[in-house]
Amino acid sequence: MNQENINDLIRVLSEVYDENSENTFVSLYANKKTYKKFIDHRIRECKLILKDDILKNFNKTIEDIKGNLKNFNSKSIGIFASNKYNFLKTISLSMKIQNTLIVDSSPYIRPLARIEDEWESFTLLLINSNYAKIFSVSTGKIDDIKKISSDIINKHKKGGWSQARFNRIRKGAIKAFLSDVVEELQKKAEKSIIISGPGTTKNIFIEMLPKNIKNKVVDVIDISIEDEKKLLKESFELIANREQTKGYDAVQRLKQEILKDGLAVYGLSETLDAVKNGQIDLLIIEKDYRMKGWICENCQVVEKGIKKVCPYCKNKTSEVDVIEEILEFAERTDANIEFTDSKEIADLGHVGAILRFK
Ligand SMILES: [Zn+2]
Structure with a gap:
């Protein structure tokens, strides 16, 4: 396959x-x-x-x-x-x-684009002072798990150290272990990172992160190291909620841009023109809205309404959902896509966009 x-x-x-x-x-x-x-x-x-x-x-x-x-x-x-x-x-x-x-x-492609928007990839770290597990999650499933453990306990058994010496070595070993995890996390880090685990190790760990990785941490979950199933469920919910907020935030950004006559378009025809010019940075679409239209694949012209024959080249047209066509153009130009159920986007003509240039 x-x-x-x-x-x-x-x-x-x-x-x-x-x-x-x-x-x-x-x-x-x-x-x-x-x-x-x-x-x-x-x-x-x-x-x-x-x-x-x-x-x-x-x-x-x-x-x-x-x-x-x-x-x-x-x-x-x-x-x-x-x-x-x-x-x-x-x-x-x-x-x-x-x-x-x-x-x-x-x-x-609309259902796929919805899935890509709603099931954002993220990285989940579960950590205590001698054990860590990094989950790489994309489109709703765990793609990869990396386990890292520290062998300090074994060393102690072999060495037979005094308690004071052990404590000193243990501190150093924890720090070394956390540094190893920082390195591994850097290799795996998606746009969003969730840090979890029992006690204070996770907070010490976060402080050790380089700034670009630290900025990606979206939440910290206090949880026992054995509670993986519960942790995964909570993480999925958290990412889904964030996704909804992102949709609302995008609409607010769009409104601000419109107010100052900035880098924004809204409504079907303006958005269609912008997407064909490759101007769109962020396309914002009302979740379940459809608009009947036609496309001439020969001219790559899309308009709303019904036309059996292309007025430009006289070829046969195909009936389409104009929103789907806008989406296809946007994907071709690597625009970001945000689906939202915000009522405000409906009022603005069901679709709009933040532009790269005007
Ligand atoms: Zn045509």
Whole structure:
């Protein structure tokens, strides 16, 4: 199976499309437990509507997709395919997602972009004076665990030192151990770091961190070294709450920029123009909002409303959700994306952006 990192995959998917605006790409988001009934129903529906070569391509593409569904072990999966373009990408996902099957002139990336936004990568450190564990968490699952332990106790047994000597050596050994952990954490550190553990070691540890790493520490959790399960649950909640706050903060930033007529746009058409010019630094989208529109993949023109034929090149158009198209353009230019349920973004036209330049 062709497995991908979510950021790289979104970038790749945002760049492919059918040049003739034909609906030759199938995007499937499937939940392991519930997808079977759903997918059969959606395939039947699509077959009723698609015709000729597009139908033939759909049938072949679905065969390709079904081949990949056979060995699917994660909670959910995303598959993006077009037989015509010999294109197939998959991603295993560790969270429950809504079953979705979309036939379009390009892969449907909105659910993936939502996951990337909501399930932020973070690093979790659990530490006491002689043991540390670094968890690297991305898109809802633990990718890597690094354990580090100090062997001071063994040395004591072997050496048979006096208590005073042992205490002195122990202090030095703890410091050396913490320095080792600082070094390891530097290698692993994501944008957000959570530090946890019992007692005061974690606070001493934080004071030893270089400034650039210390600035990434978003919270400190006091917890027993054995309570890993509880710690992971709390950490996921904490990161999710932060994500919601980030959405609200982004809208506040947007409002401030608008007030001083600064680096901001809002509303569908202004945002669309800005994203095509590569001006967008941070795109802010109302979570579940959709807007019916059309795209000419030949001219890469998107507008709201309905048009069967492109007014510029007279080619056939494809019906789209304008927000999805804005998102695809934004991903191509490495813009940051923030989804929010803030009512204020709805009032500003459902979408807006902080710009890199004007
Ligand atoms: Zn056109």
